[in-house]
Amino acid sequence: MSITSIDQEYVARTYGRFPVELVSGQGSVLKDTAGKEYIDMGSGIGVTCFGFGDDVWIQAVTDQLKMLQHTSNLYYTEPCALLAKELCQRTGMKKVFFGNSGAEANECAIKVARKYSAEKKGEDCYTIVTLVNSFHGRTLTTLAATGQEHFHKLFQPLTPGFVHVEANHIEQLQEVVATEKIAGIMLECVQGEGGVLPLTREYVKAAAAIAKEKDIPLIIDEVQTGNGRTGTLYAYMQFGIEPDIVSTAKGLGGGLPIGACLMGQKVENVLGAGDHGSTYGGNPVCCAGALQVIRRLDEEFLRQVDEKSQYVFSQLQGSEGIESVTGMGLMIGIKTVKPAKEVVTACMEQGVLCLTAKDKVRLLPALNIPMEQLEKAVAVIKKVCK
Numbered sequence: 001m002s003i004t005s006i007d008q009e010y011v012a013r014t015y016g017r018f019p020v021e022l023v024s025g026q027g028s029v030l031k032d033t034a035g036k037e038y039i040d041m042g043s044g045i046g047v048t049c050f051g052f053g054d055d056v057w058i059q060a061v062t063d064q065l066k067m068l069q070h071t072s073n074l075y076y077t078e079p080c081a082l083l084a085k086e087l088c089q090r091t092g093m094k095k096v097f098f099g100n101s102g103a104e105a106n107e108c109a110i111k112v113a114r115k116y117s118a119e120k121k122g123e124d125c126y127t128i129v130t131l132v133n134s135f136h137g138r139t140l141t142t143l144a145a146t147g148q149e150h151f152h153k154l155f156q157p158l159t160p161g162f163v164h165v166e167a168n169h170i171e172q173l174q175e176v177v178a179t180e181k182i183a184g185i186m187l188e189c190v191q192g193e194g195g196v197l198p199l200t201r202e203y204v205k206a207a208a209a210i211a212k213e214k215d216i217p218l219i220i221d222e223v224q225t226g227n228g229r230t231g232t233l234y235a236y237m238q239f240g241i242e243p244d245i246v247s248t249a250k251g252l253g254g255g256l257p258i259g260a261c262l263m264g265q266k267v268e269n270v271l272g273a274g275d276h277g278s279t280y281g282g283n284p285v286c287c288a289g290a291l292q293v294i295r296r297l298d299e300e301f302l303r304q305v306d307e308k309s310q311y312v313f314s315q316l317q318g319s320e321g322i323e324s325v326t327g328m329g330l331m332i333g334i335k336t337v338k339p340a341k342e343v344v345t346a347c348m349e350q351g352v353l354c355l356t357a358k359d360k361v362r363l364l365p366a367l368n369i370p371m372e373q374l375e376k377a378v379a380v381i382k383k384v385c386k
């Protein structure tokens with residue numbers, strides 16, 4: 001039996017997989033069982049931000065792996081403490097809770113906002129405002145937060161206490177805050193799964209001002225946009241705001257599962273002993289990998305992310321068969337004349353792996369993808385789109 005047919009028989013059919021079995025990777029190049037090579041423009045959905053087989057990352061992870069693999073949160077370990085310190089020092093946030101995924105980071109963010117508001121404004125203040133077309137995860141609560149109805153179907157009842165307002169519509173946000181008891185405002189600065197759509201700077205600043213004025217915790221979901229993806233350590237840094245809560249995951253671990261909920265001054269002491277927890281959260285091996293990732297995302301490195309971004313935008317904008325290019329940094333959405341699925345399949349045949357997001361082709365290459373491979377991949381995408 002082939003691996004494909006074993007997988008199809010025994011793995012839950014939640015994913016529409018491409019007919020490719022990957023076996024190894026080096027840098028931004030992946031190899032399948034037939035030895036065919038692909039330039040990776042998806043990095044495992046924005047996870048392997050330093051590509052595959054990165055020496056520095058592997059060293060950090062294997063050193064820790066050999067020393068101590070897991071402890072539970074009953075004890076202190078160095079990687080967990082140092083990663084939390086690094087994240088706080090680089091963002092101005094005050095406390096970090098570690099989980100294992102984006103959805104878990106958002107679950108924590110929602111719990112923090114609800115507890116803060118319940119203590120300050122009463123237990124009937126629990127509603128979280130999120131945006132139409134947002135994506136916040138697959139657990140029943142983060143699904144409720146997700147403003148896309150097709151994800152909700154047949155999973156009712158979801159966690160109550162979520163309302164969705166139109167993105168970039170300041171009056172709608174003002175109205176909901178004026179008429180309902182609101183415990184939190186949660187948004188992605190660039191809607192990823194929603195089609196790589198950046199919010200306007202005006203809207204993000206207005207949301208932050210409303211949140212501050214009404215003493216409502218502002219949650220920025222940086223699961224996809226975070227960790228250098230948009231050209232700054234976190235995307236909110238380009239919008240001139242200071243969130244109260246930041247959730248992140250995907251690229252944080254560089255390939256290992258880790259999520260983090262960062263809490264600012266307003267909410268830093270909301271969670272006390274017993275309020276939240278995770279058996280694996282803060283795992284020393286994952287934290288050792290993440291610490292390397294965050295330390296390497298310095299100004300010089302982020303400047304290169306920006307340069308690569310400008311190259312991709314300048315190449316694709318106005319190219320035949322391409323209607324528009326959206327996004328920030330190396331989080332890029334392409335509206336193609338041909339259906340996105342068709343473009344992605346054709347790119348795969350030509351040795352380039354791309355993603356989709358709604359009706360867009362989505363690119364999330366490794367942040368350190370060599371220029372030569374980026375040029376090759378962009379040339380293939382342009383050719384396929386014609």
Ligand SMILES: *Cc1c(COP(=O)(O)O)cnc(C)c1O
Pocket residue numbers: 100101102103104106135136137138188192193221222223224225249250
């Ligand atoms: C991917 C994603 C999530 C969910 O992350 P998981 O690790 O799959 O749970 C949440 N929010 C955003 C913005 C995402 O892109």
